[in-house]
Amino acid sequence: MWDLREAAEVLEAELIRPKPPFGVKGACADSRRIQPGQIFVALPGQKHDGHDFLAEAFQRGAVGALVSRDPGIGHNLILVPEVKKALWDLARWRRESLDFIAVGITGSFGKTTAKELLAAALSTAYRTFCAPESYNTEIGVPLSLLCVPSNTEIGVFELAESDPEELRRLCELLQPWAGMITAVGPAHLALLGTVEKAAETVWALAEALPEEGVLALSWDFHELRARVERCDGFCLRFGKTEEADFFPKAIRDDDPQGIRFVAETPAGEVPVKLRLLGAHRAVLACGAMALAWGLGIPGKRAAMAMAEVPALPHRLELKSAPFGWILDDSFNANPVSVQAA
Structure with a gap:
């Protein structure tokens, strides 16, 4: 676990609307999959902007967010010029720690x-x-x-x-x-x-x-x-x-x-x-x-x-069906993988 306040200091960034708890268990860039105690990384994308999903992230238990602008939603927002660069800076800090x-x-x-x-x-x-x-x-x-x-x-x-x-x-x-x-x-x-x-x-x-x-x-x-x-x-x-x-x-x-x-x-x-x-x-x-x-x-x-590792999703995963079985190998494909399947 790491501390949002310390992370803001490392990034030399402002912590907007600070509110306990400040302990962070991890990070996630997908508001649909964030776990309680994680920080939401609001990355901009080609089709969507993570800042548009801050409300959902906090509803799902985010303790804070890494943002490049303040939309007036949530608490413990670490405001940085560029979210992706800040993500790398935080990861480098954690690795060295x-x-x-x-x-x-x-x-x-x-x-x-x-x-x-x-x-x-x-x-x-x-x-x-x-x-x-x-x-x-x-x-x-x-x-x-x-x-x-x-x-x-x-x-x-x-x-x-x-x-x-x-x-x-x-x-x-x-x-x-x-x-x-x-x-x-x-x-x-x-x-x-x-x-x-x-x-x-x-x-x-x-x-x-x-x-x-x-x-x-x-x-x-x-x-x-x-x-x-x-x-x-x-x-x-x-x-x-x-x-x-x-x-x-x-x-x-x-x-x-x-x-x-x-x-x-x-x-x-x-x-x-x-x-x-x-x-x-x-x-x-x-x-x-x-x-x-x-x-x-x-x-x-x-x-x-x-021997205890289960089948991995969509990688030669055998699934039951009303008519028999489906072998799901849909995750990805290249000629060698297809031949092996």
């Missing part, structure tokens, strides 16, 4: 699944914060940082890879100590141009890690393997190939309740059962096990925790 290990996950696909699996494994030994949903952009990451509890030991964050400069900025903000690169492939090529450019973009995460840091790297893509000599930290390889440090075998994906496989690890074989569908999820689970192992979590403990 908190002493936790930040873990960044990026890649052309598989980021959210890997994030949820890794956070489950890490939570067996650490007070772990897992960034919500796919909050991986220049808005989502600072919002996530403002939600990190003060007693957090490890935080797991997803980082967008559609723009190389954006990823570098996100890494600078997050200050990751460990990271995972899940894959490179034909996603966001309208922005990046080629798979080679995508590989160079996601490699910004590896370059952001300190020398004593840990990287879990997908070994299934030659564009990533070619860069491994540029990794200064401890690199753990995962993938389908037996050349990797962590790889799945004996995969069974014929059960609608989830997949089963055996993970080959440096410490031996580990049986794994997931509540997730899709044989390709076994590779992501091996990536989560690899990074968890690099952070001190034994493979069997990681496997037990990952």
Whole structure:
């Protein structure tokens, strides 16, 4: 929890209509989803302006708002010249105020699944914060940082890879100590141009890690393997190939309740059962096990925790219907993800 009054001082901003309580539990930019105790970030958009939804935000329990103008609604308004810049300044202040290990996950696909699996494994030994949903952009990451509890030991964050400069900025903000690169492939090529450019973009995460840091790297893509000599930290390889440090075998994906496989690890074989569908999820689970192992979590403990991760919304989510079943994979799509589905 952090204090609105201190935040206003950090931003050198006026706190309009101050009123207790001043403690903040997090931040949200969507008035429909704000939770009691959070600050509402009134971002301007192409179609809507967050300032128009202040009343709804306060009705839902917001303790204050970050605004660039005072519409005369609510209390504890931190008045700043530019809301997005202030959001980043607050997130940077919070990151520097908190002493936790930040873990960044990026890649052309598989980021959210890997994030949820890794956070489950890490939570067996650490007070772990897992960034919500796919909050991986220049808005989502600072919002996530403002939600990190003060007693957090490890935080797991997803980082967008559609723009190389954006990823570098996100890494600078997050200050990751460990990271995972899940894959490179034909996603966001309208922005990046080629798979080679995508590989160079996601490699910004590896370059952001300190020398004593840990990287879990997908070994299934030659564009990533070619860069491994540029990794200064401890690199753990995962993938389908037996050349990797962590790889799945004996995969069974014929059960609608989830997949089963055996993970080959440096410490031996580990049986794994997931509540997730899709044989390709076994590779992501091996990536989560690899990074968890690099952070001190034994493979069997990681496997037990990952077994409790539920199906993710709109990502190979099996839903019952009057006529049978629907396999919902509507969240996003690229050629590799569609083929895997």
